[in-house]
Amino acid sequence: MRGWRRRGRRIAGLSGCAAAAMLAVQPLPAEAFDFSSLDIFGLFGSKEQPPAVSADTLPYKLEFDLGDAADAKALTRTLQDASLLYRLRQDAPPDGETLARRMAADLNPLVDALWSQGYFNADVTLEVDGARLRVGGEPDAGLVRALEAYRNREPAPIKVEIAPGPVFGLRKVDILERGEVGAPSIADPQKVAKLKPGDAATASALRSAQAALVDYLRAQSRPLAKIVELRPVVDHAARIMDVTYVVDPGPLAGFGDIAIGGTVDVPPEVVRSFIYLEPGDPYSPKALADTRKSITSIPAIGSARIREGDKLDGNGNLPIFVEVTERPKRLIGFSARYSTIDGPAVKTYWEHRNLFGGAERLRLEADIFLAPRIDGSSIQRFGDFEQSDLGGRFSFSFMKPALNGSRYDLLVDGMATRERVGTNRYGGYTARYANITTSIRRRFSDTFSVQAGLEVERGQTSDVLGQVDYTLVGIPLSVKYDSTDSLLDPTRGIRATASVAPYAMFGDNTNALFQTKASIAGYYALDEDARYVLAGRVGFGSIAGADLDEIPATRRFYAGGGGSVRGYAYRSLSPLGPLNRLTGGRSLFEASAEARIKITETIGIVPFFDAGMAFASELPNFKETLALSAGLGLRYYTPIGPIRLDVAAPLNPRKGDKPVAVYISIGQAF
Structure with a gap:
């Protein structure tokens, strides 16, 4: 064995480099799916069946005998992967001599496979009707005759006898x-x-x-x-x-020059603005992985490949080469969701990912959903359905990234909504409003950004506290930190947002509002493969500066629903006012905890617990009762994200709350 030193007895005739066998076992080349490997109702042949006997070929069948080896099943698969006889079992040789030489050529790969598993004293024998072939031996006339005896009769039975011995x-x-x-x-x-x-x-x-x-x-x-x-x-x-x-170990080095290629319609300076590496920064594989993720956050970019130079430059830094592929410019889609409490909803959307040639994204969305009845009536038959039972939302969002090649982005968002929110028993509110927000976002890194803008909203809301016609003009300020490893299925990291927004109000009331929101979610994988993940989330909100009845109902806080406290109707958890009806609150607290457990690569279960409530006071009053729920979720993991099915039950239900709720969606709950 070249490159090996051995003490004790030698295995005669063993060739090749066992170090290579140990550290560089080559996988088989990928093959197209072969229906002959199936035997469904006899429609397809099976690869476990040898070719038909004939006068012109000598088919054979192969049996691996590992005796009472503890890991016989796994070891057999390893031997099959290494065996030429096994891979060519559907290619019958023309005669016994050719088959005998094929058997001889199989011995060394089989021994190398055993050595790769630590069986250095393994004994390998190939046998046909008492004619044996061992390591170091050559096929003789007796073996050839034993094989030829099966011509045109039946497949020659070749037994691979393995005595693996102990694992070293x-x-x-x-x-x-x-x-x-x-x-x-x-x-x-x-x-x-x-x-x-x-x-x-x-x-x-x-x-x-x-x-x-x-x-x-x-x-x-x-x-x-x-x-x-x-x-x-x-x-x-x-x-x-x-x-x-x-x-x-090689020398310590930093990042060198960064070259960008593969861009066709997206300007390279846009891609460069999402790369936070600078020449001279210490080299880091994690920084490269984060860079790949950051680049692919550009809607116009489909993938990014980062190649490292094979030597350092004159400054002792490592050059980096980034190759990107662009996504199709236009996208149109449709989605649907359903909850047994909130009802059905459908959405269609259209997106252009490079509107003006600078990776600008324009997205248009239209939602239609069933507005719940909040006046005590219900839909019993199709004739009961009214136009007001449909809610709708039209929205658009525009982003121009990397203004003048900088790390500033221009964001413009708008929506027009008509909705009715609440339950029949506890009421709710109806609202019609339109909103437009223009912001500038500053990206400091792939995980941290701040944003400031101007927001205008005009609308009308009605609930048990009365009708509010209003116009809001505000300056929303926000900060975001996201170190998670996935948008739809995070397994590690922290996701935190916080915002403050002072508003001047015009219309029925002229009091100023000051709104604060914050949320943080954390994800912790208990194992390297993230099959067991603990996830938790806490949310907070507060409104100061106006009385409850002066605040538009859409701006008050409510809890409940698939993204809040599951098991309760959407936005149905809040203080109760006149006639025991929902009023919304001036503060909010929400919390959730989940254990995400993968049973297989594609199936998982998620036990969860939620808590939350909106409060009339400016700050959450924990002396009041929190709504609690618990449930169990099922996840089906796909390449684009998990499909979520959650079944939740209120733990302290109010009169009229349903005993369970079912939610179906794409992506984790938070």
């Missing part, structure tokens, strides 16, 4: 640095590599250690770090392995 363990693990002067680059290399004496000497363990060492050094701003030599020494008699890694 690691005895000594050394990690040496090359070319480093002074303190070592890795203070505790064994801890980084996660290899220790007694661990199984498998290919996966050695590969993981190699990757961990390189990843650690790259995270320390050493982009050229590599493993330059691996020295495994196997002692067959003692059934152990000693292994030495020789690491070249």
Whole structure:
């Protein structure tokens, strides 16, 4: 074995580099889906069935016999992946001599596969009717005759007999640095590599250690770090392995010049404004991953590929090359949602992702939804349906990113809405209003931004406290921080927003309003693959400067609904006023907790708990009762995000609240 030293007996005739077998086992090339691998009602053949016997070919069948090996099933799959006989089982050879040579060529790959799993004393034998072929042997006339005896009769039965023996363990693990002067680059290399004496000497363990060492050094701003030599020494008699890694940490480096390619209709300066790396910044793989995510937040960009230079520039920095692909300019879509409490809703939208050639996005949306009855009547049959039972919303949003190549974005949003919100038992409000907001957003990083703008809203609301005709003019200010790893399915990080907005009010009332909102959500994965995720959210709101009946109903706070306290109707949790009707509140508190558990790669369950209420006071009064709910969700994970089905039940329901509510949507609840 080239590159290996062994103590004890040798395995004769074994060729190739076992270090390569341990650390670079090559996967099979991808293949198109083959219906012959199925046997559905006999419509398709099965690859487990050998080709038909004939006078011109010599088909065979293969059996792997691993005796009483503890991991026989997994080991059999490993051997099948390595076996030429197994891969070519549908390609019958013309004669016994060709098949015998195919068998001989299979021995070394099978031994290498066993070695990759730590079975260094494994014994491999291929047998046909008593004629045997072992490592180091050549096929003889007896084996050829045994194979030819099956011509035109039945497939030749080839048995692969494996005596794997014990899994070898690691005895000594050394990690040496090359070319480093002074303190070592890795203070505790064994801890980084996660290899220790007694661990199984498998290919996966050695590969993981190699990757961990390189990843650690790259995270320390050493982009050229590599493993330059691996020295495994196997002692067959003692059934152990000693292994030495020789690491070249490479020099400390920063980011060099950043080249941008692949842009066709999107100006490169727009892409550059979403890259927060600057020449000389310390090199970091995480910074590159964050950069990729930041670039793809541009609606006109579909994907970003970041390639690193293979050597440092004259300043000791690593050049970076960014290649982007652009998305189709136009998008049209339709979506639907349903809740057993809030009812059905449909939405259609149209979007242009590069309106004027500067990656400007214009999005138009139209929503139609069922407005709940709040006057004690109900829809029993189709004839009861009235035009006022339909609510609607038309909205638009425009974004011009990277004004003059800077990190400032122009945002213009507007909507016109007619809605009725509440429940039959506790009432609610009706509203018609139009709003337009123009803002400038300053991006400081891929996670942090601030925003300031001018907002104008004109409308009319009616509820148990009366009718309010109003015009609001305000200056909303907001700050956003988002370090999560996904928009629709976050598993790690924090998402926080806070806003303040002073408003001058014109119309029936002229008091000023001062509105404050804040929310924070956190996500913590309990394992590396994020199969178990804890998620929590807290929200707060407050309005000062006006009495409750002077505030438009749409600006008051309410809790309840699929994005708030599940199990209660949308915006149905608030103080009660005259006639025991909802009035909304001047403050709000909401909290949610979830455990997101993946059962399989595509199916998950989510037990959850929600709490919340709106209060008449300017600040939440926790002496009052909070509405509580609990439930269980089902998630179906797709490439675009999880499909959510939540079933929630109020824990302290009021008279008239339904016992359960069902919500169906795309994306996590928060």
